[in-house]
Amino acid sequence: MANVNIGLIGLGNIGSGVVEIIQSNVDLIEKRTGVRISIAAACSRSKDKALALGIDPKIHTTDYRQVIANPQVNVVVELVGGYEPARTIILEAIKAKKHVITANKAVLARHGYEIFEQATKNGVNVLFEASVGGCIPIIRTIEESYSSDNIESIYGILNGTTNYILTRMSEGMPYEEALKKAQALGFAEADPSFDVEGKDASQKLSILASLAFDARIETEAYTEGITRITAQDLAYASELGYAIKLLAIACKDRDGIGLHTHPTLVPKSSVLANVSNEFNAILLKGRNTGELFLSGKGAGKLPTATVVVTDIIEMGSRTRITQRRFEKVTIKPFAKSKSRFFLRLDLANKPGVLAKITRILGENNISIAAFNQKEDAGDFVPVVIITHQALEGEMEKALSECGKLDIVKPEPVLIRIADL
Amino acid sequence: MANVNIGLIGLGNIGSGVVEIIQSNVDLIEKRTGVRISIAAACSRSKDKALALGIDPKIHTTDYRQVIANPQVNVVVELVGGYEPARTIILEAIKAKKHVITANKAVLARHGYEIFEQATKNGVNVLFEASVGGCIPIIRTIEESYSSDNIESIYGILNGTTNYILTRMSEGMPYEEALKKAQALGFAEADPSFDVEGKDASQKLSILASLAFDARIETEAYTEGITRITAQDLAYASELGYAIKLLAIACKDRDGIGLHTHPTLVPKSSVLANVSNEFNAILLKGRNTGELFLSGKGAGKLPTATVVVTDIIEMGSRTRITQRRFEKVTIKPFAKSKSRFFLRLDLANKPGVLAKITRILGENNISIAAFNQKEDAGDFVPVVIITHQALEGEMEKALSECGKLDIVKPEPVLIRIADL
Numbered sequence A, B: 001m002a003n004v005n006i007g008l009i010g011l012g013n014i015g016s017g018v019v020e021i022i023q024s025n026v027d028l029i030e031k032r033t034g035v036r037i038s039i040a041a042a043c044s045r046s047k048d049k050a051l052a053l054g055i056d057p058k059i060h061t062t063d064y065r066q067v068i069a070n071p072q073v074n075v076v077v078e079l080v081g082g083y084e085p086a087r088t089i090i091l092e093a094i095k096a097k098k099h100v101i102t103a104n105k106a107v108l109a110r111h112g113y114e115i116f117e118q119a120t121k122n123g124v125n126v127l128f129e130a131s132v133g134g135c136i137p138i139i140r141t142i143e144e145s146y147s148s149d150n151i152e153s154i155y156g157i158l159n160g161t162t163n164y165i166l167t168r169m170s171e172g173m174p175y176e177e178a179l180k181k182a183q184a185l186g187f188a189e190a191d192p193s194f195d196v197e198g199k200d201a202s203q204k205l206s207i208l209a210s211l212a213f214d215a216r217i218e219t220e221a222y223t224e225g226i227t228r229i230t231a232q233d234l235a236y237a238s239e240l241g242y243a244i245k246l247l248a249i250a251c252k253d254r255d256g257i258g259l260h261t262h263p264t265l266v267p268k269s270s271v272l273a274n275v276s277n278e279f280n281a282i283l284l285k286g287r288n289t290g291e292l293f294l295s296g297k298g299a300g301k302l303p304t305a306t307v308v309v310t311d312i313i314e315m316g317s318r319t320r321i322t323q324r325r326f327e328k329v330t331i332k333p334f335a336k337s338k339s340r341f342f343l344r345l346d347l348a349n350k351p352g353v354l355a356k357i358t359r360i361l362g363e364n365n366i367s368i369a370a371f372n373q374k375e376d377a378g379d380f381v382p383v384v385i386i387t388h389q390a391l392e393g394e395m396e397k398a399l400s401e402c403g404k405l406d407i408v409k410p411e412p413v414l415i416r417i418a419d420l
Helices: A013-033 A045-052 A065-069 A088-095 A105-122 A138-145 A160-170 A175-184 A199-213 A231-239 A301-317 A354-365 A393-401 B013-033 B047-052 B066-069 B086-095 B105-122 B136-143 B160-170 B174-185 B201-212 B231-239 B299-317 B353-363 B393-401
Strands: A003-009 A036-041 A075-076 A100-104 A151-157 A241-254 A256-267 A277-285 A290-297 A339-347 A368-372 A379-387 A406-416 B005-010 B036-043 B075-078 B101-103 B151-157 B242-253 B255-266 B280-284 B290-297 B336-346 B368-373 B379-386 B410-419
Touching: A003 A013, A003 A065, A003 A301, A013 A036, A013 A301, A036 A065, A036 A100, A036 A301, A065 A088, A075 A088, A075 A301, A088 A100, A100 A105, A100 A301, A105 A199, A138 A199, A138 A277, A138 A290, A138 B136, A138 B299, A151 A199, A160 A175, A160 A231, A160 A241, A160 A277, A199 A241, A199 B151, A231 A241, A231 A339, A231 A406, A301 B136, A339 A354, A339 A393, A354 A379, A354 A393, A368 B101, A393 A406, B005 B013, B005 B066, B005 B299, B013 B036, B013 B299, B036 B066, B036 B299, B066 B086, B075 B086, B075 B299, B086 B101, B086 B105, B101 B299, B105 B201, B136 B201, B136 B280, B136 B290, B151 B201, B160 B174, B160 B231, B160 B242, B160 B280, B201 B242, B201 B255, B231 B242, B231 B336, B231 B410, B336 B353, B336 B393, B353 B379, B353 B393, B393 B410
Parallel strands: A003 A036, A003 A075, A075 A100, A256 A406, B005 B036, B005 B075, B075 B101, B255 B410
Antiparallel strands: A151 A241, A151 A277, A241 A256, A277 A290, A290 B290, A339 A379, A339 A406, A368 A379, B151 B242, B151 B280, B242 B255, B280 B290, B336 B379, B336 B410, B368 B379
C-alpha cells in the first residue's frame, strides 16, 4: 500500500493541521518514504471549514458513514475526539476493513480493548501515536524499540496544562492566576477539570501501561489532581531540593502492577524536574536498556498533526497487522504502594501538639526523615514533614487520626516523593 | 517475512548480547510482534566463543562468506566493527540480496552512500539504529517521526566516553585521572584518541545530518576534542552558569548546512547540561514539531544489543524498501559560523596588557559581554572573556594576533557557547 488514501473525519484544530501538512509536504513525503498520501474524503459538520482549507467540495461530506463506505478510502483518520461518535466511527471503519488512525486518548482508554480486538479480527491496523505525549514518539518506542525488552517502570509528565500551571506556580504565581493564564494561552479548556484533576494524565497512563506490560487494565487507578497544591508547597519543596510535577507512574514487579497519577516531589537533579511549561516527558526504564528519557511539546496543532501524518505514512509502509494481546494482570492496591512523603500540616501553636502528631505517625510505622517549622506568631503554624518510606494505607490511617484532632487544621497536604 | 533467519557475523560484546536476548526472549518477541527470530548461521574467529554462547556448532563458521551464501539466511547482522572487512561483508550481503543490519557507525560514516546505493539497487534494507546514540531510537525518530517535518537543527551528546570524562571533571577531577577512570570502567578504549578527539561524535553527526537533511555530506566537518579542556575551565563555566559538553551540532538555514563538533558551553538550565556520565542525548528541532529531546545509555552490551534486536524485528514486519536519497548540499565553511565564545587567556601580570588584547578583539569585530579576572600574584594570570556573537573566522584571526604577543601564554582556550 504505497498509496494511502485517507478519509479524514473531523476538521478541527488537529484535522486542519493534517490537511495543511499533507498539502505542503506531499511530495517531500513521497520522495523520502515512497508513500503517496491523498485525501480521498473529508467529513466535518461545516462545509465552509473544509472549503477554507482548500478541500475539494466533491470529496466533502457531513456524514462520516460516507467516508467509511467510500471504496477509495483505505485509511480512516478519526479526529473527532471524545467517546461518541468516535467509538462508533472507529468500530464501523474497522468492520469495513479500513485501517484506523486516531489521536483520541479518551476513546482508547475506555474502549481500547474492544477496538484492538475488532482490529485483530478484521485484519486491520489501528495507530494512535498522537493520543499520548504529543510529538514524543512514545507508542512507537514502546511497541518497537522495547519489543525485545521488559519495561520495569514509566514515569510520565503526560498533561501539558497542569505542567504549565505548576511551572508558573513554581515562580510564585497562585493556582487560580496560573490557570487563567493557561486558559488565555489555549493550554487549558474553559472547564479545566479533566486536566487539573489528573484524569487526562491517568487515561494516557492506562494506554502506555497496557502496551508496556501487555496488560488488560480494567480497574480505575488512583488519580489525584493539582488543585490542592499551593505556591507555598512548591516553595517548601524547592527549599528542600525538589520540584513538584504531576506524575503518571506505572511500575511492575513480582507483586503486580502499580498504577497511580498524582502530584509528586521530584529531586531537582532529575531530568523530569526540568521539564517546564506545556512540555510532556516520559522516563522509561527497561531491564536491558536502562533509562530512556523523552521530552517534547505535549500539544499544539502542528506538532500533533505531524504525528498523525507519521501514522499515515506508516500505514503505507507496513504490511504487518499488529496483534496486540493484553493479559489479565494484578493491579496492586494503592494502599500497598510505598513511597516517601511530603506532609504539610497547619498545627495549633501550643505545647504538646507535635508530640501528638509524631506519636500518631510512629504508631503507624511512619518514621520522620526531615522536619521544618518556621517561627510564626499565628494560631496555626505550617509544619512540613518529610517521611522515610511508608505505606499509603498506613499514611492514610495516620492522616485520618490526625484529622480528628482539633489541633490540625483541615485539610493536610500530602504529596508523594519519587526518588529518581 | 514473519520468520527472520539471521546470519550473525561477529560474536564480540554486542554479538553475544544479541544471542543472549534472542535466546531468552524469542517467544516474548513472537507473541508481541508476530516475528519469529532464528539464528541460522553465526561467524566468529573463535569457535569456543560460539559454543560458550550455546550456539549449535553445525551453524558456526569462521568464514563470513558461508554466512552470506547460506540460503537459510535472509538477514545478515554485521557486528564486526571498523572499516574492513565490515564494508566488504555488508556489500557482499547486499549483492546476495540479503537485508543488512549493522551497529557500525565508522563504516556508515565513510562508506554509507555506497552501501545505501547498492541496497536500493538490490532491493534490500539496511538498518543501523545501534550505530548512533546507543539505546536512543534516533534513526527511527528522524526517518519515521520526522518524515513529514523539516528538521532545523540537531544538538547531540553522541559520545559516552567524553561525556563521562567531562562529568568527572565538572566535579574537579583532572582530565588524566577522569580518563583513567573511564578506561577502568570500560567506557574508554586503551587508545582513547578516537573518542577524546571528537572523531567518534563527528562520524555519528554525519550519519544523523545525512538522514535529517537528505544530504550527501562529503566534506570533513570541523571537529575538536576535549583534550585541552581543564577542570579549571569547567569551574569557570559553572560559575558563569554553564556546563561544558562535547556537542555535535548540525543546523540548516538558507545558506546551507553547518556541521561541527566541539566542546561547548551549555546553559545549566538546558536539558543537555543535565546529561551526565556515559549517557547520550539528542535535541532535535523540527519546523512543525518544535523541540524533541531524547536521552539514554550511549553504550553497553545489553542496551546496544536490544537495539540490534529491534532492527531484526523490524526486518520481519515491513515490506517497504527504504529508498534513501541524498542530495548535494552546501556545507557552510566553519569560518562563517557564528556563536558567542568563552575565551580563557593566561596574561602577563603587568600594565597595558588588557588594553592590547581588547584592542585586537575590537578590531576583529568581537565585542566583550563579560570579563573575569581574579586577584593573582603570579607572572601570568588567567582571564576569562565571554564575547557577544562573533564569526569563527574573525575569532581565529584575533587569537592568532594575540598569540604573537609575548604577554599571552600559549595556548589560549576557546570554547563556543550554545544558547539553548
